[in-house]
Amino acid sequence: MAHIHHYDAVIVGAGGAGLMAALESGKRVRTAVVSKLYPTRSHTGAAQGGMCAALANVEDDSWEWHAFDTVKGSDFLADQDAVDVMCKEAVDSVLQLERMGLPFNRTPEGKIDQRRFGGHTRNHGEAPVKRACYAADRTGHMILQTLYQQCNKFGVEFYNEFFVLDLIMGDDVCSGIIAYEIATGELHVFHAKSVLFATGGYGKMFKITSNAHTLTGDGPGVVYRKGLPLEDMEFFQFHPTGLYRLGILLSEAARGEGAILRNADGERFMERYAPTIKDLAPRDMVSRAEFFEIKEGRGAGPDKDYILLDLTDVDPEVVETKLPDITEFARTYLGVDPLKEGVPIVPTAHYAMGGIPTNVDAEVLRDHTGAIVPGFYAAGECACVSVHGANRLGTNSLLDIVVFGRRGGVAMAEYASTNPLPDIPDDVHVHTEEWLRSLTEGESEESPHEIHTILQDEMMDKASVLRTEESLLDVLETIGKLRERYGRARVKDRSKVFNTELVEHIELGYLIDMAEALVVSARARTESRGGHYREDHQLREDDHWLKHSFISKAATGETVLNYKDVTLGRYEPVERKY
Amino acid sequence: MDVQLSVLKYNPETDKEPHFEDFTVEADPMERLLDCLHKIKWQHDSGLALRRSCAHGICGSDAMVINGVNMLACKVLVKDLKQPIRVEPIRGLPVLRDLIVDMEPFFAGYLAVKPWLITDDRQHDPERERIQSPEERERFDDTTKCILCAACTTSCPIFWADKEYVGPAAIVNAHRFIFDSRDDGGAERLEILSSRSGVFKCRTAFNCTAACPRGIKVTQAIQEVKRAALFDSL
Numbered sequence: 001m002a003h004i005h006h007y008d009a010v011i012v013g014a015g016g017a018g019l020m021a022a023l024e025s026g027k028r029v030r031t032a033v034v035s036k037l038y039p040t041r042s043h044t045g046a047a048q049g050g051m052c053a054a055l056a057n058v059e060d061d062s063w064e065w066h067a068f069d070t071v072k073g074s075d076f077l078a079d080q081d082a083v084d085v086m087c088k089e090a091v092d093s094v095l096q097l098e099r100m101g102l103p104f105n106r107t108p109e110g111k112i113d114q115r116r117f118g119g120h121t122r123n124h125g126e127a128p129v130k131r132a133c134y135a136a137d138r139t140g141h142m143i144l145q146t147l148y149q150q151c152n153k154f155g156v157e158f159y160n161e162f163f164v165l166d167l168i169m170g171d172d173v174c175s176g177i178i179a180y181e182i183a184t185g186e187l188h189v190f191h192a193k194s195v196l197f198a199t200g201g202y203g204k205m206f207k208i209t210s211n212a213h214t215l216t217g218d219g220p221g222v223v224y225r226k227g228l229p230l231e232d233m234e235f236f237q238f239h240p241t242g243l244y245r246l247g248i249l250l251s252e253a254a255r256g257e258g259a260i261l262r263n264a265d266g267e268r269f270m271e272r273y274a275p276t277i278k279d280l281a282p283r284d285m286v287s288r289a290e291f292f293e294i295k296e297g298r299g300a301g302p303d304k305d306y307i308l309l310d311l312t313d314v315d316p317e318v319v320e321t322k323l324p325d326i327t328e329f330a331r332t333y334l335g336v337d338p339l340k341e342g343v344p345i346v347p348t349a350h351y352a353m354g355g356i357p358t359n360v361d362a363e364v365l366r367d368h369t370g371a372i373v374p375g376f377y378a379a380g381e382c383a384c385v386s387v388h389g390a391n392r393l394g395t396n397s398l399l400d401i402v403v404f405g406r407r408g409g410v411a412m413a414e415y416a417s418t419n420p421l422p423d424i425p426d427d428v429h430v431h432t433e434e435w436l437r438s439l440t441e442g443e444s445e446e447s448p449h450e451i452h453t454i455l456q457d458e459m460m461d462k463a464s465v466l467r468t469e470e471s472l473l474d475v476l477e478t479i480g481k482l483r484e485r486y487g488r489a490r491v492k493d494r495s496k497v498f499n500t501e502l503v504e505h506i507e508l509g510y511l512i513d514m515a516e517a518l519v520v521s522a523r524a525r526t527e528s529r530g531g532h533y534r535e536d537h538q539l540r541e542d543d544h545w546l547k548h549s550f551i552s553k554a555a556t557g558e559t560v561l562n563y564k565d566v567t568l569g570r571y572e573p574v575e576r577k578y
Numbered sequence: 579m580d581v582q583l584s585v586l587k588y589n590p591e592t593d594k595e596p597h598f599e600d601f602t603v604e605a606d607p608m609e610r611l612l613d614c615l616h617k618i619k620w621q622h623d624s625g626l627a628l629r630r631s632c633a634h635g636i637c638g639s640d641a642m643v644i645n646g647v648n649m650l651a652c653k654v655l656v657k658d659l660k661q662p663i664r665v666e667p668i669r670g671l672p673v674l675r676d677l678i679v680d681m682e683p684f685f686a687g688y689l690a691v692k693p694w695l696i697t698d699d700r701q702h703d704p705e706r707e708r709i710q711s712p713e714e715r716e717r718f719d720d721t722t723k724c725i726l727c728a729a730c731t732t733s734c735p736i737f738w739a740d741k742e743y744v745g746p747a748a749i750v751n752a753h754r755f756i757f758d759s760r761d762d763g764g765a766e767r768l769e770i771l772s773s774r775s776g777v778f779k780c781r782t783a784f785n786c787t788a789a790c791p792r793g794i795k796v797t798q799a800i801q802e803v804k805r806a807a808l809f810d811s812l
């Protein structure tokens with residue numbers, strides 16, 4: 001038994017990308033948003049530092065400089081046509097958010113204020129530039145709140161606490177989704193002309209992560225199980241400043257405002273790794289530098305296993321007014337006062353550059369040739385356009401969700417208004433129903449929690465900032481064993497109402513799939529580029545590897561890798577120095 | 579160290595009444611209460627139902643009554659709690675299962691105050707931002723911090739007794755717009771808030787201010803809205 005709904009457009013996920021798409025689509029066609037969480041719980045709300053756009057409100061700037069920084073930051077793996085679209089539309093996107101009421105911080109003249117951020121420079125790398133528009137250190141919170149306010153203003157329909165389980169595909173055309181209502185345990189078929197996935201990332205495969213518990217790769221997981229490809233899965237960003245042991249993020253804005261990274265000797269070690277922009281080098285480089293410092297015995301603390309983020313030379317008023325949240329995080333969770341002492345930090349799993357492949361209109365690609373899946377769209381962290389390539393620059397994720405959420409919303413509505421609702425069989429949900437039944441039948445001694453913990457430990461040790469053939473092969477074998485154990489595990493709770501054990505169980509399955517896709521893609525790429533660093537292949541090799549990976553899973557369970565050339569443009573790949 | 583907890587449980591499919599169940603878990607004093615609840619769920623009682631997401635006080639999912647006080651389970655550490663730690667769902671909203679309550683009445687109160695910018699776009703140049711001075715921006719800064727966790731509203735004795743009252747969180751969100759220099763909807767909102775379900779229900783118990791995990795001066799915001807409604811002093 002399932003409830004059936006008919007819509008022109010259905011959006012899965014209610015973070016920034018999903019809400020932006022809903023606003024655009026909702027103005028044009030009948031639209032519903034299906035979200036695992038209440039919209040304001042989405043992880044867009046955790047983004048702190050800012051959203052870059054070349055407004056030039058404070059210093060000279062141009063969208064081309066922003067594009068250059070994005071391409072260079074991506075280690076030349078981003079598609080330059082897509083980067084141009086994003087950086088050009090950045091200015092309008094910020095102004096649009098301001099018109100919706102977003103409370104940006106202001107300059108003395110009342111214009112939107114801007115500040116420095118990692119990897120963003122003036123005139124092709126000369127010096128850091130003030131490009132990040134911000135609202136204290138809760139920019140993502142304000143974007144999420146503002147978009148949710150606007151969605152309510154325009155009467156967008158929400159199905160909150162509905163968990164996506166399947167994509168309906170008939171004749172290679174997308175025709176809806178199947179979702180599980182967490183409050184009741186009932187299935188819902190959302191029959192639609194167009195579907196957009198905006199489900200966010202999958203950082204919960206790692207032990208130390210800034211990601212929410214709910215970031216489990218649901219959207220890409222569904223896509224992968226349909227036999228469709230995922231792009232650039234080997235590229236996962238580790239943010240250099242996560243709270244020690246916890247992984248909670250301390251924004252790069254701290255370094256933008258003048259904070260310095262120090263090792264156990266008090267040395268500002270980034271001067272050795274990035275002599276020009278030092279602590280504001282891109283995240284992949286800073287995280288790697290931290291790993292090397294710790295590996296070479298210069299880590300701070302009794303176990304020499306962390307780095308110190310030193311804010312003691314930053315004006316205390318700036319810390320309290322422009323960085324209030326992160327100051328509170330350090331005080332609350334570590335009992336450390338950033339005004340008085342260094343904050344213990346480590347790299348934390350932060351952002352998936354890879355995901356569901358799309359073009360600049362958020363249309364999902366069927367394969368590495370660029371063919372599309374009609375009616376199917378994706379935007380935000382779950383998608384890969386690719387504007388971030390091998391390493392995303394700070395603030396470009398908030399920009400990505402606004403720009404491509406909007407483009408996706410427009411495109412899906414146009415598609416829905418010019419195409420008929422495809423037929424779907426009456427029993428389209430039966431397969432899902434049987435799957436859920438199988439998870440809640442019989443007994444098992446297997447502990448999903450133990451499976452998850454082993455996955456997180458192993459991924460952190462062997463597939464995070466530093467990787468080798470040996471470490472990746474090792475973790476791949478572990479994933480295979482965990483998959484078998486997972487297959488035997490059962491959900492003990494048999495209730496219908498808020499069976500959150502069942503939800504977590506399914507989420508773990510998606511995470512295992514995402515880990516497999518990441519590790520297989522990483523093993524194949526025998527070079528180092530951006531967030532993917534191979535100790536056994538330390539150089540970038542453009543002759544072989546200036547291309548995007550597309551991984552998919554055949555019906556037999558075999559993984560298949562294909563590649564698609566990077567779209568180049570104004571900027572020829574050169575060695576990346578900062 | 580061993581941590582003892584007493585958690586109010588209720589499964590509508592099997593229980594007639596909510597009841598406390600006791601648990602002991604191993605935890606570090608620096609761990610969050612949320613970590614302890616996860617240990618219960620993952621090691622002892624897989625069915626325990628609670629909402630949570632970001633685990634660092636930003637998403638607003640896990641407001642609960644903890645030792646009698648409204649807090650976020652992810653923003654309070656074991657070392658700061660007297661044991662056994664009593665954990666209950668927030669009050670004044672129907673309990674659906676264990677620590678999960680029906681949030682719909684809460685969001686209905688929020689929506690009642692039109693929490694979105696009301697302005698005539700045609701008056702503004704779309705090619706540039708509206709000008710707002712740092713002082714004007716600062717005027718409503720505090721109330722932009724709200725994460726809609728419902729800790730304030732469900733700590734309010736008036737809200738418990740009177741289901742028509744929109745509650746502190748709704749007024750905080752109205753304040754955020756009423757005192758935004760770019761907003762033209764102040765009069766509209768003040769009319770709503772002057773009605774029977776509105777701001778004058780507040781008897782300044784200050785529970786809301788104590789409960790806010792974001793440190794918003796909720797009672798002060800409510801007083802400012804009252805004053806604006808009385809004297810139209812925008």
